[in-house]
Amino acid sequence: MRxxxxxxQxxxxxxxxxxxxxxxNNVVHYAFMDTVINTWLIGAGLDIHGGPAIGLCVESHCSYRAAVAFPDALDAGLRVGKLGGSSVRYEVGFxxxxxxxxxxxxxFVHVFTDRGTRRPVPIPDGLRAAMTGLVVP
Structure with missing residues (x-):
């Protein structure tokens, strides 16, 4: 439900x-999810080009309920289903x-890692604060 x-977005x-x-095609929905999530992350302050932490996708899934076709436009709703210490599960409804x-x-599940070592790190504080606004009980 909306x-x-x-x-x-x-x-x-x-x-x-x-x-x-x-x-x-089914694969396009994954690209749409990636775009919606990363557009939100950039708006929330994640420096994708030079920041010390990056979010890496470790899991993704999509269920399809009805076909869409060009020239349809989709409304993509974004929420956080689970917010962990270094990981977050974003949920997207189209x-x-x-x-x-x-x-x-x-x-999509992102694990935040150090840009250089690719080892998990805590989600940056400012980003975590923004993510809590997307958590829906």
Whole structure:
């Protein structure tokens, strides 16, 4: 349900997203999730180019409920399902623009690591504070 997602971003489909079967190919949903999550992270202050900590995807999943096709636009809702010490599970729900039907739902798990060593580190304080605003009980 839309009210379970505190952050929203519009994601337009592109002509090349459709596959031979006439719908947005499954792999594109993963790219959409990655884009929504990273757009939010950059807006929340993560320095993707030079910051000491980076988020690496260690798990992803998507369930599909209805087909979408270009030129559909999707409303992507973002929430945090679990906030750990060095990891976070983002959950994304996709809805047709302005509609209440959930067309796909997925998650990404990021582990924050030191940029150089790739060893886990605590989620940076400012980012953690921003993430708590996305936690939905």
């Amino acid at each position: 009210e379970h997602y505190p952050h929203w 519009r994601v337009p489909t592109r002509w090349g997203d459709n596959d031979v079967y006439g719908h947005v 809805y047709r623009e302005g509609a209440d039907e959930l067309v796909a739902q997925g998650h």
